[in-house]
Amino acid sequence: NAGVTQTPKFQVLKTGQSMTLQCAQDMNHEYMSWYRQDPGMGLRLIHYSVGAGITDQGEVPNGYNVSRSTTEDFPLRLLSAAPSQTSVYFCASRPGLDGRGTQYFGPGTRLTVL
Amino acid sequence: AQKVTQAQTEISVVEKEDVTLDCVYETRDTTYYLFWYKQPPSGELVFLIRRNSFDEQNEISGRYSWNFQKSTSSFNFTITASQVVDSAVYFCALSEVLYNNNDMRFGAGTRLTVKP
Numbered sequence: 001n002a003g004v005t006q007t008p009k010f011q012v013l014k015t016g017q018s019m020t021l022q023c024a025q026d027m028n029h030e031y032m033s034w035y036r037q038d039p040g041m042g043l044r045l046i047h048y049s050v051g052a053g054i055t056d057q058g059e060v061p062n063g064y065n066v067s068r069s070t071t072e073d074f075p076l077r078l079l080s081a082a083p084s085q086t087s088v089y090f091c092a093s094r095p096g097l098d099g100r101g102t103q104y105f106g107p108g109t110r111l112t113v114l
Numbered sequence: 115a116q117k118v119t120q121a122q123t124e125i126s127v128v129e130k131e132d133v134t135l136d137c138v139y140e141t142r143d144t145t146y147y148l149f150w151y152k153q154p155p156s157g158e159l160v161f162l163i164r165r166n167s168f169d170e171q172n173e174i175s176g177r178y179s180w181n182f183q184k185s186t187s188s189f190n191f192t193i194t195a196s197q198v199v200d201s202a203v204y205f206c207a208l209s210e211v212l213y214n215n216n217d218m219r220f221g222a223g224t225r226l227t228v229k230p
Contacts, residue, residue, distance in 0.1 A: 042118075
């Protein structure tokens with residue numbers, strides 16, 4: 001049971017480049033989310049999904065796109081990277097569609113935008 | 115909106131000391147869940163505990179214990195006889211069930227350093 005997996009682990013981009021962070025889970029969880037972690041700010045929600053074909057914005061969605069074509073996969077796209085997007089990105093999933101479930105996190109992707 | 119405050123940015127203790135990490139939350143929901151996560155130097159987020167708003171019993175798991183007090187909106191975490199392996203950043207988080215159940219809110223984290 002792999003849980004939540006993320007690729008890549010590290011990435012360096014130049015300003016204006018685009019890329020996709022991959023996330024997959026094998027726990028059949030309906031809910032998936034993307035967070036970014038910045039020093040002194042904890043984790044902040046970027047986008048989330050409550051099932052295949054359904055996505056919504058979180059607290060800091062600007063500059064990011066998501067889609068959910070299957071229950072397992074939830075990629076995060078940066079369309080035109082900016083230095084302000086330098087951060088550590090975590091994907092998570094949880095059982096259930098309300099706040100009761102425990103979120104389980106992937107290992108994270110450390111992104112640097114030059 | 116819900117909010118979590120971890121006022122202690124960094125704590126440093128010597129091994130075998132007890133240490134308490136504070137967590138204060140704000141929510142308008144009557145049903146909510148509180149969580150603690152550990153982030154060791156390797157960077158992953160490790161789930162430690164989940165507590166619902168109707169259960170104010172203290173919980174103990176080995177050297178770890180949690181004190182949930184609704185009257186003061188606090189969910190504090192105590193490590194007894196700390197060890198070097200406890201060095202990590204610890205996050206407290208809040209998840210509402212009714213009002214905003216899709217956005218788990220995290221505190222800024224407390225960095226704990228346990229010195230040998």
